[in-house]
Amino acid sequence: MSKEWRLKTPLSEEDVRKLELLDIVYLTGKMWGIRDENLRRHLDHGQPLPEGVNYRGYPVLHEASGYKKNGDEWVFTSGMGNTTSTRMERWMPQIVERHGCRAILGKGGMLEGTTNACKKYGCVYLSTIGGAASHYDSHAKIVEVYWPDLTSQAILELELKDYGPCFVAIDAHGNNHYFNQRKDVETRRADIYRKAGVSSPSASPQIIPIVPQR
Amino acid sequence: MPIPYQVVEETARQMYGRALKKYPPDLVKCLRSAAKAETNPVAQKHFQLMVASIEKGEQKDQPICQDTGMQTLWIKAGTNMQFNGQKVQDAIRNGVRRWSSENEYRKTVVHPVTRAKVGEQVGLRHPTIYWDFLEGKDYLEMMMLSKGSGSENQGFLAMLVPAQGINGVKQFIIDSVLAAGGQFCPPGVAGVGIGGTFDSVARMAKEALLRPLDTRNPDPKIAELEDELLEAINATGIGPMGLGGKTTVFKVNVEYGVTHETQNPVALNLQCWAHRKAGARIHSDGRVEYIDYFGGEAHE
Numbered sequence: 251m252s253k254e255w256r257l258k259t260p261l262s263e264e265d266v267r268k269l270e271l272l273d274i275v276y277l278t279g280k281m282w283g284i285r286d287e288n289l290r291r292h293l294d295h296g297q298p299l300p301e302g303v304n305y306r307g308y309p310v311l312h313e314a315s316g317y318k319k320n321g322d323e324w325v326f327t328s329g330m331g332n333t334t335s336t337r338m339e340r341w342m343p344q345i346v347e348r349h350g351c352r353a354i355l356g357k358g359g360m361l362e363g364t365t366n367a368c369k370k371y372g373c374v375y376l377s378t379i380g381g382a383a384s385h386y387d388s389h390a391k392i393v394e395v396y397w398p399d400l401t402s403q404a405i406l407e408l409e410l411k412d413y414g415p416c417f418v419a420i421d422a423h424g425n426n427h428y429f430n431q432r433k434d435v436e437t438r439r440a441d442i443y444r445k446a447g448v449s450s451p452s453a454s455p456q457i458i459p460i461v462p463q464r
Numbered sequence: 465m466p467i468p469y470q471v472v473e474e475t476a477r478q479m480y481g482r483a484l485k486k487y488p489p490d491l492v493k494c495l496r497s498a499a500k501a502e503t504n505p506v507a508q509k510h511f512q513l514m515v516a517s518i519e520k521g522e523q524k525d526q527p528i529c530q531d532t533g534m535q536t537l538w539i540k541a542g543t544n545m546q547f548n549g550q551k552v553q554d555a556i557r558n559g560v561r562r563w564s565s566e567n568e569y570r571k572t573v574v575h576p577v578t579r580a581k582v583g584e585q586v587g588l589r590h591p592t593i594y595w596d597f598l599e600g601k602d603y604l605e606m607m608m609l610s611k612g613s614g615s616e617n618q619g620f621l622a623m624l625v626p627a628q629g630i631n632g633v634k635q636f637i638i639d640s641v642l643a644a645g646g647q648f649c650p651p652g653v654a655g656v657g658i659g660g661t662f663d664s665v666a667r668m669a670k671e672a673l674l675r676p677l678d679t680r681n682p683d684p685k686i687a688e689l690e691d692e693l694l695e696a697i698n699a700t701g702i703g704p705m706g707l708g709g710k711t712t713v714f715k716v717n718v719e720y721g722v723t724h725e726t727q728n729p730v731a732l733n734l735q736c737w738a739h740r741k742a743g744a745r746i747h748s749d750g751r752v753e754y755i756d757y758f759g760g761e762a763h764e
Contacts, residue, residue, distance in 0.1 A: 272707070314570070315570065316568070317570075327569050327570070328530045328532050328569040328570050329526050331530040331531070334613070334647050357646065357705060358705075359706060377706075379513050379517075381528060381529035381531075381649050383528065384520040384526050384527070385517040385520050402570045417707055427707065431706070435642060441699065442700060443638060445696040446635075446693055446696035447692055448634050451635050452628070
């Protein structure tokens with residue numbers, strides 16, 4: 251049965267090591283919003299993070315948002331939600347290792363590299379519900395926008411109050427809920443095909459390439 | 465009397481907003497019944513929050529999902545109407561552009577090579593507009609789908625060969641859903657195209673998403689295929705957001721077209737639970753009615 255945790259950021263290693271798969275977390279405090287173009291600028295093009303940006307100990311969200319400045323305040327226009335984390339797989343092990351973030355929030359899961367980094371350095375992956383921006387962004391405010399020239403791909407400093415539910419889907423001990431699910435599906439694959447009336451599934455990919463059989 | 469283009473523009477503008485903020489009633493029904501059938505507590509929690517999120521979006525008058533999507537439009541024009549097709553297209557593009565910029569939504573459209581922002585929600589070949597006709601009618605119907613990227617990235621197409629038959633088609637769809645996992649924000653809808661050509665099969669898969677979720681394909685063989693695929697896909701247990709559960713898709717809608725004797729094309733376009741679609745019927749006198757699907761009952 252899932253346990254429920256209310257955690258304040260920054261998070262300690264102990265905070266995240268105690269979390270188990272499918273535990274439910276609500277976060278209060280600072281979080282960073284990151285995504286494709288700001289990760290590319292920093293990690294592919296080597297541009298140092300802007301002054302004031304430091305992920306160490308904090309959760310980072312694979313974020314997607316529409317916002318504008320209203321006087322001195324940042325306000326959401328089309329809202330703020332999550333985005334598909336697998337797109338960021340190439341970069342995230344480095345964010346865990348070099349920048350010491352303690353939680354990655356997003357949707358859809360992450361792969362081996364991030365799972366291993368989470369285990370080694372003490373970080374978790376939290377799945378949030380995609381498309382539910384109108385719920386989640388009621389629990390978040392934008393404090394500052396870094397690299398604003400990237401517009402919707404900028405880095406966001408966020409302040410959270412009871413941001414959740416966030417579901418632990420990769421823990422800090424090498425367990426990946428998506429991989430577990432997938433292993434389970436593999437044991438039932440023939441049954442699944444049979445339900446659609448496929449009795450002799452082909453072992454090969456569906457596309458027939460013009461290459462000699464190896 | 466030609467159709468008033470100002471009305472077309474204003475309707476396209478409103479439709480975009482409605483697609484983002486107003487949830488289609490057939491999907492709300494599916495969401496509620498899937499929630500009732502679910503026994504997995506984590507999946508139940510997802511359903512509760514999805515329903516709450518729809519209500520919150522309406523309260524805040526804000527899109528349910530922040531990804532305001534890429535827009536595809538289908539127009540069915542009555543053959544008794546007079547209009548300049550170019551002007552209708554321009555009006556639609558202008559309506560989409562205006563809604564996005566007036567509301568200062570996230571500008572998601574970029575150049576595919578440089579990735580530079582276009583700066584508005586319209587650009588080269590976007591939005592996609594498809595034309596069809598309604599024999600003997602004196603009105604025009606439009607449907608808009610505004611798909612977010614999480615689900616659009618989970619699109620699959622294969623030019624299978626006849627030797628692979630319908631079994632190959634089914635296996636391709638199941639394998640593709642397994643590859644997508646939780647990435648398309650399940651539970652959602654599977655739009656499937658079978659037959660046609662490389663381009664038309666993709667179009668069929670997307671068009672399948674417009675069909676109401678409480679309908680079956682009128683061809684009994686295809687309807688049976690929809691049922692079989694639904695059962696198989698839900699047997700994967702992928703569930704809400706890929707964390708596990710009974711419902712991975714609410715419905716499989718299949719559209720088909722004749723194909724070449726040497727071809728066997730198949731396409732799958734997955735749609736997320738935040739199924740953003742809207743429609744309108746514009747009469748030649750400028751009267752506008754909103755609809756949820758082609759030929760649907762008018763409301764407001």
